[in-house]
Amino acid sequence: MKKNSGNEFKTVTFTRSKVVDIDPQILSDKRIVMALHNDLRANYFRVLRTNILKQLRENNWNSFFVTSATPGAGKSFVSINLAIAMAREGNQSVLLVDADLRRPSITETLKLDCQYGLTDYLGGLTQLEDIMINPGIENLVIIPGKDSKLNYSELISSPRMEAFVKDVKYRYQSRVVVFDIPPIFVADDALLFMSYCDAALFVIEDEKNTADELHQSLSILEETNLLGIVLNKSKREIPSHKYGYGYGY
Ligand SMILES: Nc1ncnc2c1ncn2[C@@H]1O[C@H](COP(=O)(O)OP(=O)(O)O)[C@@H](O)[C@H]1O
Numbered sequence: 058m059k060k061n062s063g064n065e066f067k068t069v070t071f072t073r074s075k076v077v078d079i080d081p082q083i084l085s086d087k088r089i090v091m092a093l094h095n096d097l098r099a100n101y102f103r104v105l106r107t108n109i110l111k112q113l114r115e116n117n118w119n120s121f122f123v124t125s126a127t128p129g130a131g132k133s134f135v136s137i138n139l140a141i142a143m144a145r146e147g148n149q150s151v152l153l154v155d156a157d158l159r160r161p162s163i164t165e166t167l168k169l170d171c172q173y174g175l176t177d178y179l180g181g182l183t184q185l186e187d188i189m190i191n192p193g194i195e196n197l198v199i200i201p202g203k204d205s206k207l208n209y210s211e212l213i214s215s216p217r218m219e220a221f222v223k224d225v226k227y228r229y230q231s232r233v234v235v236f237d238i239p240p241i242f243v244a245d246d247a248l249l250f251m252s253y254c255d256a257a258l259f260v261i262e263d264e265k266n267t268a269d270e271l272h273q274s275l276s277i278l279e280e281t282n283l284l285g286i287v288l289n290k291s292k293r294e295i296p297s298h299k300y301g302y303g304y305g306y
């Protein structure tokens with residue numbers, strides 16, 4: 058807040074996020090269907106968005122992480138499209154954090170040119186404001202993971218990480234924070250994020266995992282609030298549409 062010349066207080070909006078526009082060809086190549094014009098496939102994410110926002114609002118939650126059993130399920134694909142869908146809804150801003158520090162991919166997928174990422178911030182090399190990027194979509198800010206020489210395993214469980222999560226969760230009202238994190242069987246990051254976040258979204262790549270892997274993953278996620286399960290890369294035909302992903306619960 059900043060006092061102006063009169064007696065009134067004026068709100069100062071935080072506007073230091075760097076704006077980086079994304080090439081439409083990249084959006085198309087990487088299936089960022091929520092950012093394409095009139096792409097019917099975006100409807101899946103609109104339905105998912107409505108379902109998730111309803112649960113967040115009803116429970117007064119504002120943060121969740123996206124994980125899967127094993128790599129390549131489509132966590133980042135779902136996180137990016139869902140974050141855009143929630144930002145487009147217009148009732149809240151969305152912060153998408155690439156917290157898969159072992160395999161960061163959001164900036165690479167969107168070809169966002171950024172100097173620093175979350176690891177650099179956690180390592181004390183930069184300010185939070187300097188790692189926030191607005192990808193040219195209203196109400197959306199991205200914090201990149203970015204490869205770094207710093208040791209991410211220690212950083213993920215550091216007090217600075219915990220402070221970072223608290224900071225981004227409470228800094229602004231009407232904000233949803235989405236954390237794209239590593240798969241459950243790759244690291245114990247999901248256990249950490251369960252204590253950091255209000256809820257989880259689980260992405261399954263169709264026909265990829267054994268029943269045992271899925272049972273184990275779901276029993277780990279029993280410790281948090283499961284918002285839903287996205288069935289991704291499904292080869293099954295979805296009524297009235299043939300695109301290969303769906304969601305279910
Ligand atoms: N529904 C889908 N249809 C086709 N390709 C997909 C789909 N979801 C993800 N992909 C592709 O699969 C690869 C892995 O997805 P990604 O989101 O990076 O997985 P994760 O983050 O779980 O490791 C990427 O090349 C991505 O573009």
Ligand SMILES: [Mg+2]
Pocket residue numbers: 132133134157160161162237
């Ligand atoms: Mg990923």
